[in-house]
Amino acid sequence: MTVHYDVLIIGAGAAGMMCAIQAGKRGRRVGILDHASKLGGKILISGGGRCNFTNMGAGPSNYVSENAHFCRSALSRYPAENFIRLVSDHRIPFHEKKLGQLFCDGSAQAIVKLLKDECDQLGVEIKLKCIISKITRSDVEKQFTVDTSMGIFTCESLVIATGGLSLPKLGATDFGYSIARQFGLKITDLAPALDGFKFAPEETQSFASLAGVSIDCLISVRGISFRENILFTHSGLSGPAALQASLHWRPGDKVVIDLLPDRSALDWLLEKKREGNRTLIKNLLGELLPSRFAEQFSLLHFPSQGLLSQISDKAIENFCQKLHAWTVIPVGTVGYNKAEVTRGGVDTDELSSKTMESRKVPGLFFIGEVVDVTGWLGGYNFQWAWASGWAAGQVV
Numbered sequence: 001m002t003v004h005y006d007v008l009i010i011g012a013g014a015a016g017m018m019c020a021i022q023a024g025k026r027g028r029r030v031g032i033l034d035h036a037s038k039l040g041g042k043i044l045i046s047g048g049g050r051c052n053f054t055n056m057g058a059g060p061s062n063y064v065s066e067n068a069h070f071c072r073s074a075l076s077r078y079p080a081e082n083f084i085r086l087v088s089d090h091r092i093p094f095h096e097k098k099l100g101q102l103f104c105d106g107s108a109q110a111i112v113k114l115l116k117d118e119c120d121q122l123g124v125e126i127k128l129k130c131i132i133s134k135i136t137r138s139d140v141e142k143q144f145t146v147d148t149s150m151g152i153f154t155c156e157s158l159v160i161a162t163g164g165l166s167l168p169k170l171g172a173t174d175f176g177y178s179i180a181r182q183f184g185l186k187i188t189d190l191a192p193a194l195d196g197f198k199f200a201p202e203e204t205q206s207f208a209s210l211a212g213v214s215i216d217c218l219i220s221v222r223g224i225s226f227r228e229n230i231l232f233t234h235s236g237l238s239g240p241a242a243l244q245a246s247l248h249w250r251p252g253d254k255v256v257i258d259l260l261p262d263r264s265a266l267d268w269l270l271e272k273k274r275e276g277n278r279t280l281i282k283n284l285l286g287e288l289l290p291s292r293f294a295e296q297f298s299l300l301h302f303p304s305q306g307l308l309s310q311i312s313d314k315a316i317e318n319f320c321q322k323l324h325a326w327t328v329i330p331v332g333t334v335g336y337n338k339a340e341v342t343r344g345g346v347d348t349d350e351l352s353s354k355t356m357e358s359r360k361v362p363g364l365f366f367i368g369e370v371v372d373v374t375g376w377l378g379g380y381n382f383q384w385a386w387a388s389g390w391a392a393g394q395v396v
């Protein structure tokens with residue numbers, strides 16, 4: 001038996017459910033298919049289990065895309081305030097953690113429940129554990145046919161909301177990109193992003209013992225800077241600063257880290273020297289930076305562990321230059337098993353920025369992370385999922 005929907009959405013994540021709600025409000029018969037056994041898997045684990053569901057300052061400048069303007073229309077028509085209102089209407093308590101990032105006070109489950117409740121009220125049919133084997137389109141009937149493990153479905157509007165490649169263990173697949181290719185749409189280069197960096201072997205050797213050390217710093221890649229914490233891991237750098245930087249990083253790029261962004265290390269150390277300070281440099285540096293890091297970093301530059309008073313001004317100057325511009329060339333990022341998102345996706349040239357509909361294939365829509373719009377860390381990616389899902393939901 002074939003079941004017909006006005007709108008069929010593949011992917012019951014953030015973007016897919018938002019689109020379903022909007023289409024349902026317009027009286028469309030909507031179905032969502034997802035191969036996962038659990039609804040909104042990524043929402044549940046996001047924000048450390050509390051879901052950083054939006055950012056109050058979200059705007060086009062917080063996104064990376066080959067077309068920086070593409071996200072503008074959807075973000076302005078469905079801004080962060082609209083999702084905040086929805087969260088408030090559902091009486092979900094939330095708070096700002098920092099930098100406009102809004103998190104649930106309780107569990108991320110509340111956001112999944114919000115979306116599910118809205119879908120239920122509107123009669124949206126959600127089918128989990130549904131494996132999709134084939135999608136075809138008939139030009140004559142102007143409809144899509146979707147063959148699945150649960151039977152055959154047809155629809156007028158087909159929305160692909162299958163997200164990116166990160167966290168395959170949670171059900172991420174390249175399905176969205178394959179469908180785009182099948183219908184002749186271009187895909188931009190894909191890469192794991194909002195991801196940690198991997199050190200080259202010599203740096204791993206020097207810094208592996210610092211795993212767990214966190215430092216407030218100014219990190220820069222390709223001239224774009226973020227003031228956040230880096231966190232040393234056994235094999236590289238993680239923490240919000242590294243994750244933000246990874247969004248802009250390309251293989252071979254330098255990552256430059258100012259470890260003391262609020263003061264001049266040179267002025268401070270020369271002043272101490274003038275005062276006749278006879279402390280080991282590692283102990284002095286430990287007054288400004290975590291002691292494990294201070295010890296290792298000064299050992300690397302002053303293997304003999306000299307007293308400040310015995311170190312030449314020139315050597316101090318070189319050392320301070322390293323503290324303000326520690327330069328690392330990562331061998332890569334950790335990869336899709338850890339990355340929060342995929343940078344790149346369906347080329348925005350292929351889509352209408354107002355509706356997310358394919359320019360080549362009428363009735364075919366792409367929303368959320370599968371599109372080449374990738375947000376910074378801090379609630380921006382969910383805001384794109386809500387906004388792009390909302391935009392498509394007005395017309396599907």
Ligand code: FDA
Binds near residue numbers: 040041130173379
């Ligand atoms: P999403 O990935 O949410 O949904 C895609 C759906 O498609 C899934 O349900 C999947 O099962 C389904 N699917 C995939 N392939 C399929 C196939 N072949 N057949 C059928 N179904 C298929 N962002 C943010 O703004 N704030 C945050 O706090 C976080 N935190 C965070 C933590 C971690 C650990 C990760 C990995 C990611 C985040 N993110 C985030 C990013 C955010 O989760 C992500 O950008 C959005 O979930 C994207 O929403 P989508 O609806 O596009 O895809």
